[in-house]
Amino acid sequence: MSTGGAENVTYVWETGNWPHWRWDAARIEAPLAAARHRQGWLLGRMQAMGFALQREAALGTMTQDVVTTSAIEGETLNREQVRSSLARRLGMDAGGVPVTQRGIDGIVEVTLDAVFRHAAPLTAERLSGWHAALFPTGYSGMRRIRVGGWRRPEDGPMEIVSGPIGGERVHYEAPPAERLGREMAAFLDWFESEDGIDPVLRAALAHLWFVTIHPFEDGNGRIARAISDLALARSERTDHRFYSLSASIRADRDAYYAVLEATQKGDGDVTDWLGWFLGRLAHAIAEAGGTVGGVLRKAAFWERHRASGFNERQIKVLNRLLDGGFDGRLTSSEWAKLTKSSQDTATRDLKDLVEKGALRPGDGGGRSTHYVLVQPGDDA
Incomplete structure (x- = not known):
């Protein structure tokens, strides 16, 4: 039994059900169908635009995704520098904007690897590479961290804490470092298995499962969202991103942390988490209409001034x-x-x-x- 502040809490990884998730299929059926329908609608619309406009839309979406996945963690990135970094790697016009902000290239590399290599297996080595890309200096802020490797026992418990010094509230405590080898092996085996779970539900479960294990000292949220993007790319069988799940999560950030905390303190029932995730996915796809519209307006402008x-x-x-x-x-x-x-x-x-x-x-x-x-x- 873990202790969080003054209350005794049993976390989901301490229960006998771990890591066997369960959910009410009847409650999930409608939101899953709605999200799947929106996916198909957006992909069909994008395919009708042609390759050049697809790349332009994907560049805008991935720029938004990189900026907002970092913003969720309280890090502000320069949008133009992010766009420039992405454009150069996609072989597009970078617009002459230099990339000078530390850490931009790393999160860009992770984003592109997750999407463009979505068919490649997700392995411990690949996750370590993502982590090293996020923290190229070996520091998180002013704090030296272990880069590219799981947490170690000597680092102490991994807790998610808020509040002032002396009045902290522990929202969550992750499994001890001694368990990380087998915990991550079980997660990665499941992620690559063919168990009949809908790929969109796999994206939601993978996000939850990874942040619950919390294997790294820092960067777990950003990597969890990259894993979700990888799973969603598999569900769509495309290496273009036309919507930003991270932007949708950030728009409902308080609810994100609330449902995550409630699920991690639960007994393995993830119905509420899946419902929330599917709702944000549907919202993200609906918001993508703005990106599509912007790309079409840009194309019309240049056609007019050809x-x-x-x-x-x-x-x-x-x-x-x-x-x-x-x-x-x-x-x-x-x-x-x-x-x-x-x-x-x-x-x-x-x-x-x-x-x-x-x-x-x-x-x-x-x-x-x-x-x-x-x-x-x-x-x-």
Whole structure:
């Protein structure tokens, strides 16, 4: 019996049912069917777009996924640097944005490996590689951690804790390190087995099972979400991601931790967890419509301006605007900064874009003049 604060708690891995999950199939049937239907609808829509637009949509989705899976853990990544890192690895135009933020390339590598190599077996060695990619310096923040290997007994119990020093609350305590070898062997054997479980349910169960074992000192949440993405890619038999489960989880973060904690303190019944996971999956796919719409609007913009003869500076900034990667107002000073050009050049570039109908002045004038995109169908 583990002790969490003042209360005595029995965790699911301490029960006689572990690790035999069970659920109410009648309660899960409808949300599973709905999620599966949405998957099919989205994949069909994407296949109709053609390969080039599929890659553009996948780049936007994976950028969102990398940013939000880190945000769930309280880490803020630069979206443009993430997009640049992904684009370079996908052989696409990186837009000239340098990747300087520590740790971006690692989480990008994990994301791509999970999706593009979803058919490859999930092994302890592969998970160790993911972990090493997440922590290339051997540190988590200011703390030295064991990278690429399971927790060790000498590191003490692994607890999920919140609250101020002296008033901490233990939300969860993972299995002791002495058990990790057999626990992970059982998990990996199950993950690669053919037991008839729907692949989407396998994604949900794998996420829960992995974070319950919590084999690493840090990074378990990000790796669990990568495992879910791998399982979902298998369920769809595609190496493109068109929706971000991590973004959907982050949008319901409090409920995520609540249902996870309740399940880990339960007796092996995962009905509530599966229902919540399937709901977030359906939400993620519904939200993907925005990504698809953005890609189509971008394609329509460039089709409209196919003969406009933009220079490299103009193409770079227009793509950034179309991708939603520019915060604030686009002024001539901002243009000069983005393109590393003079103020006179910035003024000429902007005037040319206005004359060609790609930009229009926003509200205001004089020294505060800024510019906004003219999308097909807008009143210029």
